[in-house]
Amino acid sequence: MSAVTTPVPAAGQSPVRRLLPWLATERSRLALAILLGFLAIGSGVGLLATSAWLISSAALQPPILTLEVAIVGVRAFGIGKGVFRYAERMVSHDAAFRVLSRLRLAVYDRLAVVAPAGVPAYRRGDLLERLVRDVDATQDLPLRVLLPYASGALVALASVVLAYFILPASAVVLLVSLALASTVVPWIAASAAADAERASAPARGALNADVLTLLDGAADLTVSGAAPAWLDRLAEDDRRIGRLAARSANASGLASALGVLLSGGAVVAMLLVAIPAVRSGELVGVNLAVLVLLPLATYEAVVAMPTAALALGRVRGSAQRVVEVLDAVDPVPDPESPAEVPTGVVGVRLDGLRASWPSGPEVLEGLTLDVAPGERVAIVGSSGSGKSTLLAVLAGFLPYDGSVRLGDVELRDLRGSDVRTVVGWCPQLPHVFDTSVVENVRLAKPEASDDEVRAALDAVGLGPWLDAQPRGLNTSVGDHGALVSAGQRQRLGVARVLLAGHPVVLLDEPTEHLDEATAEVVAAELLRALTGRTVLWVAHRPHGVAALDRTVRLP
Missing domain, CATH: 3.40.50.300 (P-loop containing nucleotide triphosphate hydrolases)
Structure with a gap:
């Protein structure tokens, strides 16, 4: 990899904000990934909406030529959904891995500066956890937090605009349901799992440190009779991580249930708004199916947001541990005006x-x-x-x-x-x-x-x-x-x-x-x-x- 200037984030910011300068180094790829994600989810919405209109219109047995555009649109949206999703995965993971490599190099560089005087502050297994798994976890910030929110928000906005042009009142129903699904549900999920997500990274670090301690000292611990106590300690570490994972899973299940409830409620509310509009002539009958299925289609844009909120909690925990290494005090800072290096044999x-x-x-x-x-x-x-x-x-x-x-x-x-x-x-x-x-x-x-x-x-x-x-x-x-x-x-x-x-x-x-x-x-x-x-x-x-x-x- 070519030489890269390491970002220098301002101290005193939150751990997640401290990671943003590294994301900024790949802003063009991330922007392209957001666009491709928007097109992938948008193709799914377009596929369901166009199919609904096509089926409704075909039931009226119009001339086939009036359906040709919709037929082509269904095919285009069906193909585009897969193609755009594949391209989005390629571009987003490429950007995330580039960010990850820069961040990992920054952590290595910092450890090289503070070692050996600054390294004993960490247990060996815990330091390994920070260097590997916690740094790896930060890739969730672009992949599972930034991209789902950004592309989902764009699709949600486009869907509300579409609903407005079909029936203004339906746009209000869709806007309210999407707003609740993208804000309240993630907040509930994140609040339910906040402590568990923050504690999971330190808990994994403690388990890894205890495992390495046991492996390194297995012979001495066995001879001294202390091995069973250490095995019990590892079992307790494992149970603690299991309890934290269960709390996160429960929060994720709660978010999924609330999302389904909101999606179903939006369909019912859309029927209550659209049926009277059809009777009054304000809404063309073939568009009724489009409006009814639109909340289900658009739900794909916000279904990942509760998961993104949970991922953000995990990123916070790991980012805090990574930032602690990046902020480790250099025991021997370099001088502002370094002297010339002595040459030859010196005393x-x-x-x-x-x-x-x-x-x-x-x-x-x-x-x-x-x-x-x-x-x-x-x-x-x-x-x-x-x-x-x-x-x-x-x-x-x-x-x-x-x-x-x-x-x-x-x-x-x-x-x-x-x-x-x-x-x-x-x-x-x-x-x-x-x-x-x-x-x-x-x-x-x-x-x-x-x-x-x-x-x-x-x-x-x-x-x-x-x-x-x-x-x-x-x-x-x-x-x-x-x-x-x-x-x-x-x-x-x-x-x-x-x-x-x-x-x-x-x-x-x-x-x-x-x-x-x-x-x-x-x-x-x-x-x-x-x-x-x-x-x-x-x-x-x-x-x-x-x-x-x-x-x-x-x-």
Whole structure:
């Protein structure tokens, strides 16, 4: 997809209104879809009205030529109803999916900005629900709310105008019935299900979060005997969602019943108005059938409105959860006038650094450290001393007080994306995706050639292993790296850093999950591969630390 400017809706608006800028990006397609929907429903109204006139007129046995136009009209309306409906579905879904892709990209972009400091505010399963199902639910706004109301209103207006030209009094009957069906009935349905529709999205998020928690901790929960309690919790989550769905279904059934009642009542009222008009000569007899069937035909224009009102309630609940992600506060906002990115091998200087994770205690208090360009320093200390917090600050993920300089540039004066072109971070357990080795490493530099990727892998000692694999670079790593060892997974993470060419490299306990022999080998290979770069190596274990230039202990 080509580059698209992300809409910037005003803060403080309702969640649904916050989605409108994304809809506006497809206004032409949505307008065409509304027109096609109008023509589809209008063809249905025209088909029934024309058929009624044709049958009534044919009963009088007029010359066949007087019926030809009506006969052609019936055929045209019959064909047009299906064709226009198909075209409307194609255009409206195309527009909705385009809007959906832009909105999903905006949510991804926002998560990329606020992570990792802003992500722990959400449970993992709940965040997944927001990212997938809640974003998907917003497509109901154009498809099940906007289009039914807009096209239905146009058809209803056209039908009232038609009734007026046939018999003015009948237009009043039709207008009143359609107004009630399009306003009062949806309001009743929406009011009956309002709480249920708003609560359904958070309830699904809670269920998804509990399911993932149970799956992730199944072994520990089973050993501790807590699994039955969690299963009961899931059952209660499921029952709650079932109760909410039942309330929505009851509201939908009530709306359908009221709609049928209004439609039938409009037919009776139309008879009461039209029959006297026929007797008085005000209405031509053949038009009586047209007026009587017109409320039934036009009901298609408003039958979807109660459902649209219920859909709007669901959209509100999901939109609120999506907007919460879009409004997540950036822990480290970009400066208005960013500084130039430092080039070459740069040093790191900390002066009075103070930092902490959101809602957590301050673990770095006045830290001062000077790392020369190309120097390799071990950072050691007890758990909770701030080692990982220090790396998060240097990677641009956490705000700080004091001074942090990369070369001659203050860290906070750089854009976050620029910081991460200078600083590369390899965590304890680098995430590997269920794809090939080459694609996992190429994440760091999408334009890199296979030869460049292979060079990075050779540098971290994976060359012999790759040579022994039948598929070489295309060897699969499996789900969560199930087909590679912990040491190979760690090397893949460092290979990414090497391929990206970061002059400053942060290593967060790279040998923590390796056995003694593998840890020694991996440490030696990492140090050799990182020669000439500024390295901060957070360590709990001694492997590789002795080969570094010096060791700094955090209190």
